[in-house]
Amino acid sequence: MCVAENRVTSVSSAEIKKASVNTKYTWEEVKKHVTPDDAWIVYQNRVYDVSDWYEHPGGAVIFTHAGDDMTDIFAAFHAAGSQAMMKRFYIGDLIPESVTHKDEQQLAFEKGYRDLRAKLVMMGMFKSSKLFYLYKCSFNMCMWAAAVAMVYFSDNVGVHVASALLLGLFWQQCGWLAHDFLHHQVFKQRKYGDLAGIFWGDLMQGYSMQWWKNKHNGHHAVPNLHNTSAMTSDGDPDIDTMPLLAWSIKQAQSFRELRADGKDSAFVKFMIKWQAFTYFPILLIARLSWLNESFKTAYGLGASSANAEIEMKRRGLQYPYLERVGIAMHWTWMAVLASGFGRFSPLYGMAYFLLATCSCGLFLALVFGLGHNGMATYDAETRPDFWKLQVTTTRNITGGHGFPQFFVDWLCGGLQYQVDHHLFPMMPRHNLAKCHKLVESFCKEWGVQYHEADLVVGTIEVLQHLAK
Numbered sequence: 001m002c003v004a005e006n007r008v009t010s011v012s013s014a015e016i017k018k019a020s021v022n023t024k025y026t027w028e029e030v031k032k033h034v035t036p037d038d039a040w041i042v043y044q045n046r047v048y049d050v051s052d053w054y055e056h057p058g059g060a061v062i063f064t065h066a067g068d069d070m071t072d073i074f075a076a077f078h079a080a081g082s083q084a085m086m087k088r089f090y091i092g093d094l095i096p097e098s099v100t101h102k103d104e105q106q107l108a109f110e111k112g113y114r115d116l117r118a119k120l121v122m123m124g125m126f127k128s129s130k131l132f133y134l135y136k137c138s139f140n141m142c143m144w145a146a147a148v149a150m151v152y153f154s155d156n157v158g159v160h161v162a163s164a165l166l167l168g169l170f171w172q173q174c175g176w177l178a179h180d181f182l183h184h185q186v187f188k189q190r191k192y193g194d195l196a197g198i199f200w201g202d203l204m205q206g207y208s209m210q211w212w213k214n215k216h217n218g219h220h221a222v223p224n225l226h227n228t229s230a231m232t233s234d235g236d237p238d239i240d241t242m243p244l245l246a247w248s249i250k251q252a253q254s255f256r257e258l259r260a261d262g263k264d265s266a267f268v269k270f271m272i273k274w275q276a277f278t279y280f281p282i283l284l285i286a287r288l289s290w291l292n293e294s295f296k297t298a299y300g301l302g303a304s305s306a307n308a309e310i311e312m313k314r315r316g317l318q319y320p321y322l323e324r325v326g327i328a329m330h331w332t333w334m335a336v337l338a339s340g341f342g343r344f345s346p347l348y349g350m351a352y353f354l355l356a357t358c359s360c361g362l363f364l365a366l367v368f369g370l371g372h373n374g375m376a377t378y379d380a381e382t383r384p385d386f387w388k389l390q391v392t393t394t395r396n397i398t399g400g401h402g403f404p405q406f407f408v409d410w411l412c413g414g415l416q417y418q419v420d421h422h423l424f425p426m427m428p429r430h431n432l433a434k435c436h437k438l439v440e441s442f443c444k445e446w447g448v449q450y451h452e453a454d455l456v457v458g459t460i461e462v463l464q465h466l467a468k
Contacts, residue, residue, distance in 0.1 A: 176413025202326030
């Protein structure tokens with residue numbers, strides 16, 4: 001309900017646009033506006049109507065918190081001063097007393113983690129080391145040069161196999177670099193991060209920068225959440241894997257509503273029954289799907305989701321020329337390399353490409369698959385607060401079972417501290433180890449449990465979860 005001038009009234013979207021700045025809203029009223037075409041959000045007890053705002057600089061991710069409080073996810077994603085852009089959407093204030101699902105302890109907890117964030121800012125933990133990233137970029141390019149040289153200078157099959165595996169590992173490491181740049185961990189000027197993302201994403205991997213940002217930002221905002229309904233955009237796109245994989249009982253049963261008889265199809269039954277065995281084979285070929293979605297996005301041939309489709313129609317690509325040129329150049333150098341500089345047969349060249357591509361999928365899955373898969377899932381309408389959502393849906397990766405910590409740190413590219421990264425996505429990876437100690441202490445103080453596992457134990461946990 002809307003409270004204005006001590007009166008309780010119901011409101012329409014048209015009336016809201018004309019409301020005075022003194023208008024006050026209950027939490028119950030805010031919760032009614034949960035779809036992209038009717039989206040209200042709350043920031044620091046101020047209510048904003050962002051309905052149909054696909055022009056949002058971050059894209060449709062803003063609709064993940066329609067009908068909810070976005071205070072903490074806003075702080076996680078935006079530079080200081082970004083809230084000034086929200087002024088034109090302001091429609092009134094939230095009545096704090098109407099938020100009955102938060103008691104004094106919860107409010108104190110939220111203040112506690114906001115104070116921790118302020119402390120990390122004061123400590124300089126969000127400042128990047130340019131020398132560190134120069135080293136990482138140089139190391140990656142050396143991997144690429146070595147993989148190319150192994151093909152150019154050798155006719156040995158074993159050397160070519162090693163080259164393809166090295167190329168797959170190079171792509172995996174490029175993913176972490178693009179991830180850092182596009183989270184704006186490196187540069188304060190976001191344009192520089194975007195341009196670096198195009199280099200490491202479009203040119204070196206064949207992935208559309210904007211396709212990745214649209215998908216990944218949504219994941220960060222609502223990890224492991226199921227959509228409230230088919231009309232909302234408050235679910236995690238990374239677990240939208242049906243009918244191939246299901247991460248909860250609710251998701252496993254979600255396709256029944258699409259059939260007239262209300263039952264699972266034979267294909268769904270087969271895939272869910274055997275998903276613990278098909279998990280890795282699916283991930284081996286996942287990169288082919290990502291390449292396809294990226295190509296379609298860059299060249300306007302389709303979109304990976306309904307929201308992305310509307311966003312492309314309304315905004316288009318942020319860097320259309322650079323993205324298309326980058327992907328075209330990627331396939332050009334990849335074709336030259338996979339042909340052995342003209343020496344390989346088409347079949348041999350295809351085998352080289354598939355080995356590199358599938359190994360990359362495996363190398364990526366060993367890291368990001370452990371980040372969230374097999375962890376808690378929630379319905380969007382019953383999500384916990386920002387901190388508990390990020391912590392309980394996320395798994396850190398440690399050394400163990402013969403894998404030393406320094407190797408895990410290199411392989412995972414910062415995502416071994418997945419919990420800490422999700423809490424502070426704009427923090428450079430080289431500061432996450434220091435941050436982790438403070439996060440660990442805070443969680444112990446407030447009785448919030450977070451989960452860690454090594455590569456072997458974590459993989460077993462994921463497979464056991466799928467088997468259930």
